[in-house]
Amino acid sequence: MEALAMQSRAVEVAGAGRRTGALVADRRARAGSLRVGGSAGAPALRARGAKPVAPLCCVKTSRGQQSLHNSVDEALLLKRKAEQVLFELNGRCIYLVGMMGSGKSTVGKILAEVLGYSYFDSDSLVEQAVGMPSVAQIFKVHSEAFFRDSESSVLRDLSSMQRLVVATGGGAVIRPVNWSYMKKGMSVMLDVPLDALAKRIAQVGTASRPLLDQPSADPYTAAFAKLSLLAEQRGDAYANADVRVSLQEIAAKQGHDDVSQLTPTDIAIEALEKIQNFVIEHSMSSGPFDDL
């Protein structure tokens, strides 16, 4: 089973001399072994066994069920779409961008599994490279700027690989240099209404997201206010993405009045659809989509 194969994939994170985050990884990504360099000065790490990709049946839906797909039809549609897109993608990586809580990590795992790609979460790679257990701790002990430098190193290292789905951190879009890395692959923005984001964040808590972690008697309102500010500041940066997946559009197409009725699989299917359209348009206007 591909799910089991994905779970057994291993990542090696290693300090790599003077060049910050020097990439030792080669195209073994698909076969199952990557080496990604750590930040300069960070102790050499060997973190075997990156977070496994959750089997498709075990991702929680908005309704809290331990079920990913609404139906067998949905699962088949996802699989069929992935088969079509895989051919068109020609090994190109997919970078998921979007606000905190937009589902990059959740949807990223589904896309990786169904495409047979390797999955990486840039936040986890930064934690491994720095040698700290959480992004929150990196912000606290070092600074946001330090985190951003490491995030850029990680994205640079990943950008020379193929067949990856990368869930980026919500703020990765703010540095133009990160776009030069992400443009080596395809970028997909998950566009989720702010009230839905604030509800999700209020539900899971803000401890793992330092930019939202402020004491408040009303976590929903506090998250909503901060997310609104960030969305305004980052709007133009998110617009750089190759494709935008709007949860409101998916909900409207499916006749739902609320985006919380969408499963992560619904969103993954729409992402694949948009990716396919983009790749087809791109290859029609500028030749085959094979300039890897």
Ligand SMILES: Nc1ncnc2c1ncn2[C@@H]1O[C@H](COP(=O)(O)OP(=O)(O)O)[C@@H](O)[C@H]1O
């Ligand atoms: N489609 C969805 N419906 C409801 N909750 C979701 C959905 N996608 C993700 N979530 C939940 O929202 C939270 C944030 O998701 P996550 O994938 O970590 O977002 P990101 O990586 O963009 O910050 C998690 O608790 C996750 O379970």
Ligand SMILES: O=C(O)C1=C[C@@H](OP(=O)(O)O)[C@@H](O)[C@H](O)C1
């Ligand atoms: O939006 C941001 O600036 C951040 C988003 C987080 O990732 P998620 O988007 O996965 O929560 C993480 O990188 C860090 O807390 C900063």
Ligand SMILES: [Mg+2]
């Ligand atoms: Mg994430």
